[in-house]
Amino acid sequence: MVEQQDVVNINIASVIRQIKNNKRVYIIVFVVVGIITSLHIVNVPRTYTTDTKLAPELNVGMKNGGGLADIASSFGIDLTNGQFSDAITPLLYPSLMEDNKFIASLFGIRVTPIKLHKPVTYFDYLSHDQEKPWYIKLFGEKKEKDVLHVSNDQYKLFYPYLFTKEQDKVAKMIQDNIILAVDSKNSVITITVTDQDPLVSKQVADSVRNKLQEYITHYRTNKAKRDLAYYRKLMLDAKRTYEKARRKYSAFSDANTEVLLTSVTSQQEDLENDMQLKFNAYTALVSQYNGAQAKVQENTPAFTVLKGAAVPDKPTAPKRMIFVLVMEVLAFFITTIVVGRKKIAKIFN
Template sequence: MEEYKSKKVILDYFSLMNILKTDKKWMGVFVTIAAILGLAVAFGTPKEYQSSVMLAPETATSNNLTSSISSLASMVGMDMNFGNSDDAIYPELYPDLIQSSDFLVNLFSIQVETKDGALRTDYYDYLKNHNKKGWWTAPARWLHVLVEKLTADDVPYQGDGNKVNPFRLTKEQYNIAHNISKNIDCLVDKKTSVITIEVTDQDPVIAATMADSIRNRLQTFITNYRTQKARNDLAYMEKLFAEAKEQYVKARQQFAAYSDANQDVILQTYRSKQEDLENDMQLKYNAYTQVYDQLQLSKAKVQERTPAFTIVQSASVPIKHSNKSKLSVLLTFMFLGAVCRVMVLLFSRRKEIFRIVASEPK
């Protein structure tokens, strides 16, 4: 009885090399066509510029200011909870924050100006009406519009004029916000917590403008978040201070008027009334000074909670575009053309290139 022999397919490299040598004509045709497409893509791709900004956020640690304010607060019998880190937004969450709809729609109204100064408009209008697109995207865009018309079951939400509602964006607003999100990249170094914001646009000045604006708005958002409670407390203390001051001034005026009107009176009833007014004025003054101290501490609390950002690298107008060089695009397409021709040969002449051999049983 013959032993069972398994079969396996192997690639005959010698046959493949011989076929490639005799296929120079068609290989040249494929590479030439790919080169033409590569040149069309290289010259038809709009130039893009990238601008970046780097900043280092303040770490949540106690400092001399915190210790001094805490000591002052304890002297007046207050517990201001200085130095406690209750932040829910850490640097690692900044990329998600920048990609949120609320943050993106706030970028619509930023005023931008092109490098040549010929156009000055808001960022929304720039992306909608003045952004160039590659010629090869025209069929896809036309097909997309056609499919939308054929498959639309209801009237899309049109919004309210020029107002933007992050809760319910129009389709156009959503697309613009999506394009902005693709133009922005936020990276956080986990070791150093350094934040890098990169913005890519078709105009170098607009790219730098948006990078700096996003950096500024991120700082503003984080500052407002961290100081929200402290600012609310400060507003409340300012209200109490105004009321305490008004009551003290009123009590002082009453005491002064009564004293002036009864300077020569020696009756005990008048003296008792005067002492009552003086005591009331003193109580109002004590309350006034105590609220004043609390007001100063509330102001210090806001300052203590305000984060400090160190700008490691500010935004600058890029000189060179960030696109791949035309030569690299050309070589990539030529390589892909050669690969396509090889794949065609591997399929059409597979019987010559691949051989089935029987392997000896173990």
């Protein structure tokens, strides 16, 4: 048994006639909505967006075909299947924006807003120099008691995993303003920054790129630098031991120049052999130290800036004309429903 469905027929001519009969109502609604939405959107701060692209050197965990992988990557083809020798792969870099320690390192960035004409920290800029929408200005905003001014290096005194309310507020603003994205095919890192000041967005994008480079370099070279410091300590200790043995041998030889006793000669040979052993240990450690230096250089990644951050000349949001147009269209449909509510009720009854 087939159930019959009710079909609602809408007479377009009737709708157009209804609009003409209520033309004055539509005009009033359009004018009022246009004025209200325009006043609203004009008083919402505009934001500017810029981006920069960075290509870090990769430690690919492939013993064979490394050259082929390099050639393929230049065409956007990944032959590594995500096999990197690093524990932290490029795909994990966006997670840095969730780490309070990395966010806190951005507090001290020096920026120069166009309206201020003087350098301030990014923390102070976000805390005190942001334009507020009209409704926040009208109704006010709850003020925090622990408002801080942060100097260039003062962020280092913060404990990043125990922010104050003001620090946490600024940290969330930074997380909203900065986006890190990594292309899974070629591992190109894109840093996108949105701010109310176009010059600030460019300066922050450059600073985040530099901070990211420092982080990657520190991670790649951290173990090699620890090994370098260890071998340097051993080398210096061996050098001091060798110099002590050499002075002891020289002093004994000078004191017994004309002595021909066998016991003295034997003792002199023992001191010479001991000095030679310590010298050999010292030279071996010098070689290891030089190798550790080369390892640090080898692990230091090279970076290529594929696209530098530019000062945006046009705001990206809000889209004022689109917002007003959408509100006008919405007002049209609501007005049509309200004006023709009786006919609509008859259709569905």
